[in-house]
Amino acid sequence: MNQPIQLKKNRKQMKKKKSQIPLRLNILFIVIFLIFSLLIVQLGIVQILNGEEAQRQINATENTPSEKPVPRGKMYDNNYNIIVDNKPVKAITYTPPKNGESAKKRLELAEDLAKFVTVIKDKEELKEKITERDKKEYYYLLNNEEIQERLTEEESTLEGGELYQAQLDAITEADLETISWTDELLNMLAIKKELDAAYQLSPHVVVNEGITEEEYAQVAEHLSELPNIDVVVDWEREYNYEDTFRSFLGNISSSNEGIPRENSEFYLANGYTWNDRVGTSGLEQQYEHVLRGRKEKTQFTTDTQGNVIDSEIVAEGERGKDLVLTINMELQEEMDRIVEEELRAAINNSGNNNGYLEDAQAVIMNPQTGEILGMSAVHYDREKKEYSVQGHRTVYDSHMPGSSMKGATVLTGYATGVIDIGTYLDESGIKIAGTKEIKSHAYLGSALNDLQALEKSSNAYMMRIALRLSGASYVRDQPLRNFDFNSFQTMRNHYEQFGLGTKTGIDLPFEASGVIGTNPQAGNLLHLSFGQYDAYTTLQLAQYVSTIANDGYRVRPRLVKEIRDPVSTEGEIGPVVDSFEPEVLNKVGVDDKYIKRVQEGFRRVYTSGTAAGQWRGFPYPMAGKTGTAENPQYVVENGKVVRTTMTHNLTLVGYAPYDNPEMAFAVVVPKNGTSSSRNPIHHNIGKRITEAYFDLKNGKQQDNDEDDEE
Known part of the structure; x- marks a missing residue:
């Protein structure tokens, strides 16, 4: 009786549960629908309002x-x-x-x-x-499919640059003519x-x-x-x-x-x-x-x-x-003008030059600091008949200096012990068997000492230093015996102490180190001793004479004095970042008394020696050395030398004042005529640039004195 009643109750409960499940599902579906709707709306907002920015951020590469x-x-x-x-x-x-x-x-x-x-x-x-290639590249861009069809089967297999070149080669002149x-x-x-x-x-x-x-x-x-x-x-x-x-x-x-x-x-x-x-x-x-x-x-x-x-x-x-x-541009401009004027005058003096003179060069530096005060070189183009300033030649071109470097030879003699202060040597010429006699430029006496050799510019004295250095036994018109070929290097090692035959160390990306002869014959050692074998730049000669003026201290030449921070204010200059102190590269390996001896010889050159006639009455006390080197010029026709003309390299080195040098200079005039006395261009340039330096200095000092008085 109770069982049917219980079954009936269970059925009612099951029906009630079934009726509740669809309701929950409907609610769930509605919630899911609303969520998806919100997502779609949000996505739409992002796409519509911020899509460009969102895509930008997605695509961006930092x-x-x-x-x-x-x-x-x-x-x-x-x-x-x-x-x-x-x-x-x-x-x-x-x-x-x-x-x-x-x-x-x-x-x-x-x-x-x-x-x-x-x-x-x-x-x-x-x-x-x-160019024609530019035109072909343009034509190809307009007709690339047509050009591709013109390639052979083999050309089509090419890749990269080879393929592209084949495509351009396929374009004809007729193709290019179709374009205006x-x-x-x-x-x-x-x-x-x-x-x-x-x-x-x-x-x-x-x-x-x-x-x-x-x-x-x-x-x-x-x-x-x-x-x-x-x-x-x-x-x-x-x-x-x-x-x-x-x-x-x-x-x-x-x-x-x-x-x-x-x-x-x-x-x-x-x-x-x-x-x-x-x-x-x-x-x-x-x-x-x-x-x-x-x-x-x-x-x-x-x-x-x-x-x-x-x-x-x-x-x-x-x-x-x-x-x-370090350069003073006013002095530099004056140097350029002087060098060009003197070169013009020498070239126009047709009676004195043989048609080869083209260049004149000069360098002024402070011998104590190494600061370059001016470097000038003027070149004459004979075909164009034009003069041009080419200052770089003072650093790049090498020329035989002649007697101007005899101070280095005498100091080499002191350093090696082959001569001493007051040593007299035979002044007669040197003649080795099978060679021409080599002698001084004139009869200077039967024998000279070291001071006289510099003052009068004796070639014979320098050659006898070289012979002693070589250890050779010399008998006139006989072969040299026991000649030490290492003497070439010994002499050059001493020359390098003055900057001759080696780089000066100037702050430029390139400089020539000179031209060093390669034929170690005894006669060439003799020529080397008086400046007619190896060749040097004008800058090297300036460093050489500066070393003598500076009591034997060789200082690195410089073109930059200071480095300063930039400033934006017009007319002002920034604070110093770096300044360059004088840099001593080496001290010449001789006692100071020998340096003083050569300095005295150089002083005599200007007061009573080979430069005295040209510098007499000059207002500043000078010291230095003259030089003349034979420089043969060859005329070649059909690969053969048909004529040789002898010209002279004229050189002059000096410094002033001789007792407390503040400026030193070197002048080189290659391939001048054969009579320097008729056209002393090197002396003219030397005097005028020295005057220009002191005029500028004294004028500046006067201006400063006037400012102080005010």
Whole structure:
């Protein structure tokens, strides 16, 4: 009885539970639906309102830095007059995207940019700029499918550059004639050529020279239509003294030349980019690490296609540090004028020169500090009949100096013990069997001592020092016996103590070390002893005489006196970062009494010796040495020497005042005529540059005295 009743109750409960399950499911479905709806709405909001920014963040690639070069440091002379400055110029640049850009994209960009700017204004220059290859590359971009079909089966298997070259070779002259090469089209190709030369994320100057204000403004206005193009203020070097001292100041590469490709690994390892301008010669190259400055660093944000979508300057740039040179530009200008005037006068004196005279050179330096005060060289181009200042010849060209280096020979004799103070030697000529007699320039007496040998410029005295040094037994007109060939090196080792035959150490990227003879015959040792075998630069001669003037201390010559921090205020100069003290390279290995002895001999040269006639009455007490070296000139026809003309290298070294030297000089005039007495160009230059130095010094001192009185 109770069982049926219980079953009935169970059925009712089950029905009730079943009716509750669909309700819960419905509620669950509704909740899920609402959640999905909210997600869809949120996604829609993100897509509609923030989609561009979200996609930008998704696609963005950080850590894409770029460095913008800054203006280089300036150069000043020793009176703080600006020699080299920076001139701002407007420029248009192109910065390729990170992942590169196709040639067709660059072509399209060039077409757009060409609407606003002309890269090369001169039409003839523009035509020369665009080569046949440039035209073929343009034709290929327009007809690449057709060109592909022209390739042979073998050519089609080529890859890279070989395939591309084969494609260009398939383009004919007739193909190129189908295009009208207008000035507008050539301009566009010139622009594309610059775009093609750019490196990734390194701003490349498309045009700066000759860009007009209107062109600059037009490009600036349409930058949104010219991806990766920018308008900037670029800079160029400005030389306030034009060509004066120009060859020593040096050159820099253009922004489009960039770093030298042969040394690219070095520059890239030191933080340079491909388009950075660097010094390529002279002081610009020597002090590149100082002049380059600190580049402005920009952090670029790029998308996955490499397009720049944002940038931020993370480090401000600072232009390079400034150089203060040892050179006085007023003195340098005067030296150039003097050297050219005297060279012109000598060349115009047709009775005295044999048509070979082309050069005159001079160097002034402070013998105690090594500071170069002026370096001048003037060259005459006989074909063009033009004179030009080529100062670098004082450092690069080598010439036999003649007797001007006899002070080094006498000191070598003292150092090796083959002579002493007051030693007399036979003045007769030297004749070795089978050779011509070698003797002094005139009869100077039967025997001379060391002072007289310098004063009168005896060749015989120097040769007998060389013979004693060689250990040879000399009998007139007989072969030399027991000649020690090591005596060549012994003599040269002593010469190097004065800077002869070795680099002076000047702060330039290159200097010649002279020309050293390679034929170790006894006769050549004799010629070496009086300056007619090895050849030296004018700078080496200046260091040599400075060493004697400076009591035997050889000082490194310098062109840079100070390095200073840059300042932005016009007319002011920054604080000193580094200054260069005199650097003694060596002390000549002889007792001081021997240096004094040679100094006395050099004084006598100017007061009673070979220079006395030219320098008599000169207002400043001088010391030094004259020199004349035979310099044969050969006329060659059909590979044979048909005529030999003898010319003379004229040299002069000196310093003043002789008792407390503050300036020393060397003058070299190669290939002069055979009569220096009729045209003493080396003496004329020496006197005039010495006067110019003291006039400038005394004038400056007078100005300072007047300022003190005020």
